[in-house]
Amino acid sequence: MGLTLAIGGAGWFFFGPLAAVSMMLLFVLALSTHHLRNIGKLLDWAAEPIGTPVPRALGVWDYAFASINRRARIAYDQRERLVQALSRFREASQAMPDGVVYLSDHFTIEWCNHTAERFLGIDAERDTGHAITNLVRQPDFVNYLRQGAFEDPLLLRSLRQEGLVLTIQVIPFGNDQQMILARDITQLERLETMRRDFVANVSHELKTPLTVVSGFIETLIDGGDDYPLEQRERFLNMAMEQSLRMQRLIDDLLTLSSLQAASVVVNEEEVDVQAMIAGVGREAEALSGGRHQIEVLPGPAAKLLGCSKELHSAFANLASNAVRYTPEGGSIRLIWQLAADGSGCFSVEDTGIGIEPQHLPRLTERFYRVDRGRSRETGGTGLGLAIVKHILTRHQGVLEIASEPGKGSRFTAHLPARRVFLPAQS
Ligand code: ADP
Numbered sequence: 471m472g473l474t475l476a477i478g479g480a481g482w483f484f485f486g487p488l489a490a491v492s493m494m495l496l497f498v499l500a501l502s503t504h505h506l507r508n509i510g511k512l513l514d515w516a517a518e519p520i521g522t523p524v525p526r527a528l529g530v531w532d533y534a535f536a537s538i539n540r541r542a543r544i545a546y547d548q549r550e551r552l553v554q555a556l557s558r559f560r561e562a563s564q565a566m567p568d569g570v571v572y573l574s575d576h577f578t579i580e581w582c583n584h585t586a587e588r589f590l591g592i593d594a595e596r597d598t599g600h601a602i603t604n605l606v607r608q609p610d611f612v613n614y615l616r617q618g619a620f621e622d623p624l625l626l627r628s629l630r631q632e633g634l635v636l637t638i639q640v641i642p643f644g645n646d647q648q649m650i651l652a653r654d655i656t657q658l659e660r661l662e663t664m665r666r667d668f669v670a671n672v673s674h675e676l677k678t679p680l681t682v683v684s685g686f687i688e689t690l691i692d693g694g695d696d697y698p699l700e701q702r703e704r705f706l707n708m709a710m711e712q713s714l715r716m717q718r719l720i721d722d723l724l725t726l727s728s729l730q731a732a733s734v735v736v737n738e739e740e741v742d743v744q745a746m747i748a749g750v751g752r753e754a755e756a757l758s759g760g761r762h763q764i765e766v767l768p769g770p771a772a773k774l775l776g777c778s779k780e781l782h783s784a785f786a787n788l789a790s791n792a793v794r795y796t797p798e799g800g801s802i803r804l805i806w807q808l809a810a811d812g813s814g815c816f817s818v819e820d821t822g823i824g825i826e827p828q829h830l831p832r833l834t835e836r837f838y839r840v841d842r843g844r845s846r847e848t849g850g851t852g853l854g855l856a857i858v859k860h861i862l863t864r865h866q867g868v869l870e871i872a873s874e875p876g877k878g879s880r881f882t883a884h885l886p887a888r889r890v891f892l893p894a895q896s
Contacts, residue, residue, distance in 0.1 A: 591606065754804070825873040
């Protein structure tokens with residue numbers, strides 16, 4: 471205003487009143503154009519994407535723009551930091567091994583990671599904004615969310631993926647928001663079931679002989695004199711047989727547990743396989759008592775790096791099974807040979823009862839028997855092949871089983887080439 475009057479005064483003084491008014495009008499017009507142009511620039515800038523620098527200008531507008539620019543940059547940097555923090559947070563949630571779902575009010579999905587998509591059968595793109603209770607409709611899950619008592623997690627057996635067992639944990643946070651953590655505990659559940667079965671099996675295996683032994687003792691205590699000496703002796707022999715059975719079971723259990731306690735072989739030595747197999751052959755002869763034809767094919771004089779006691783136990787278990795599951799008159803062969811790749815194979819072949827194919831994958835499970843009666847009759851504990859498998863695994867070996875019912879079986883222990891040495895090399 472002051473400047474306009476000054477221009478008017480100067481015009482009046484030099485050129486007269488008309489010129490003074492014209493000069494004042496011209497000045498006001500120029501000033502308005504300047505302001506309008508800068509307001510236009512400001513409006514154009516406001517329409518640009520966030521982060522676009524504020525334009526430059528002259529005079530007071532330059533000062534105003536610089537100040538807006540400074541504030542806009544601070545706001546932009548803060549926003550960028552927030553965006554980065556959010557993206558890091560999502561990356562971390564994405565990388566979690568558990569399924570993660572963020573819910574807003576009414577159980578609406580805000581975000582979920584890939585694992586949650588897989589576990590719960592939801593789709594991050596398609597289902598965001600929808601209530602999870604309409605998508606995962608298992609009643610247990612829906613009730614758990616609705617009841618809102620989240621102190622204990624929910625155990626959920628998936629109906630979509632057979633065998634998948636999850637624990638669902640809900641963590642409320644913020645304003646009516648919740649985080650769902652879905653953890654795969656299939657393996658843990660399987661181990662727990664195995665543990666329960668194992669305890670039940672051991673108890674059952676011990677209970678039967680124990681009942682027999684205590685029955686005989688009771689009979690003898692109550693009225694031993696009523697029985698002739700010969701019968702009393704028979705009772706005692708039967709009780710002895712049952713205690714030996716318990717002893718074998720406990721020995722096998724201890725062997726298994728010591729094998730499981732350490733996953734690698736500590737005392738490695740160079741084992742003379744030919745000598746070991748000859749010994750196993752002699753033990754099989756003793757067990758057979760001449761009822762079978764037993765042949766030992768000792769193969770190359772290769773040595774095996776491993777634990778002699780464990781390898782002997784594995785090979786002897788296979789040979790004793792062959793004797794026990796081969797009827798009288800059958801033949802058994804113990805064979806040691808090297809494969810083309812240098813690995814060692816110890817096979818036990820028999821012409822025994824054989825095994826139906828559906829049992830083969832389960833034979834190395836603890837207490838799995840094809841014919842419970844026959845196993846017990848022949849002094850089996852149901853743990854022999856589990857022990858063999860453990861021993862071979864500790865030596866990085868595998869057990870291969872081929873069998874034909876009524877014709878016979880071949881059990882082969884494969885041991886890796888790096889454990890096999892020919893004498894010249896050792
Ligand atoms: P067991 O003490 O019952 O013999 P194992 O673990 O050694 O237990 O063997 C598991 C089951 O595998 C046996 O009960 C038997 O049914 C079967 N089996 C093992 N070896 C033979 C074999 N050579 N011929 C036929 N069946 C066998």
